[in-house]
Amino acid sequence: MAGGRPRTFDSEAALDRALEVFWRQGYEGTAISDLTKAMGINNAPSLYNAFGNKEQLFSKVLDRYADGPARYIREAFDQPTARGAVEALLHGAADATTDPDHPRGCITVQGALACSPGAQTAREELTARRAAGEAGLRARLERAVDTKELPADADPAGLARYFTTIYQGIAVQAAGGATREQLHQIVDTAMTAWPSRA
Amino acid sequence: MAGGRPRTFDSEAALDRALEVFWRQGYEGTAISDLTKAMGINNAPSLYNAFGNKEQLFSKVLDRYADGPARYIREAFDQPTARGAVEALLHGAADATTDPDHPRGCITVQGALACSPGAQTAREELTARRAAGEAGLRARLERAVDTKELPADADPAGLARYFTTIYQGIAVQAAGGATREQLHQIVDTAMTAWPSRA
């Protein structure tokens, strides 16, 4: 009743299940036994054999997150205008963080904001991913200055930080129980700060 | 070398030490042994005797937080104008979340955003405290409508959610390493959304 060749086991589906658990419980609140149970893996050794240790699994899960539930982030940058990109990003966040098919909030924010010394690596990985998102937004806004969509005196770095702050605040609000409609309204208010050509 | 009457042990100072640990490591990332070490208590039983269990200690720590490092929040509401109150609140957050004498961020946000089922009580307590802060802000903004500082068609509840979102986003930004100056700039941008008397 044991063993055999690789059963072409669907590791993507398993990662999706692991994502749900990490998303809901955070890195430190998730035990290996929680993961094996959720992933349909019977024993811890099988999990370690397939995905490495907890940190490595978490990293793979974050990749899967970016390609799945958070794909809207990358897609937002494809909008023709920078303003459209920011709107797609933030309204997408309002939807994604309240999707009834997933835990509330954003794993990148709530996965490991504060944690014990033993989880610093996970925390730093999340910090880096958040910084990467902000940097991508800044790049898009810089381009908008070049194309004159934004005035020459606009501050792309400052605006990127502001809208990233909105994004992260939305994640906290969602984790606290805010409704989807309330979050969309927050986005509308936030967009008020968009620079007008004086 | 053991025992004795109550040594009028300074429990406030001990709570301040516990606050530092919970603040930096979160509820679930903090072990009782971390707390006893930081608080200058030799044994776990002494801690339980003095402060109850972990949840109760956490709650006491949050009270101490509200009266100490986060006192600026209550004080912000004393500003003569609602706009002044919001500015005091958010600029105060920019300072407090980057105070070199304390861990970065806000314990109310990063204490237990996502956690295991065993820490739900702590999570719910933080959620409630965040909601209470938002409710206080809403009340202040409703008063501003009454006094005509805000236009009659302003939405106090929506504005309170927006500025609370900024507040919480600032906490995440601070935890991620943003500088104090960057946070103050975010606040300035956020205040752009303040309703103007059309």
Added chain:
DNA sequence: CCGGATTTATAGCCATTGCTAAAATACCCC
């Protein structure tokens, strides 16, 4: 139908988790 490769499962590592009963100690008041 067997040998070799591979993945399972069993069992257990060592450390720590939050928490507590019982015993030992030190203090204050009389």
Added chain:
DNA sequence: GGGGTATTTTAGCAATGGCTATAAATCCGG
């Protein structure tokens, strides 16, 4: 100085943490 009280200590509970060595079971290629 003795009695009573309060506290600290020692020791340990049952459970779990992440992780792994060993061994059993299964499949494939031949």
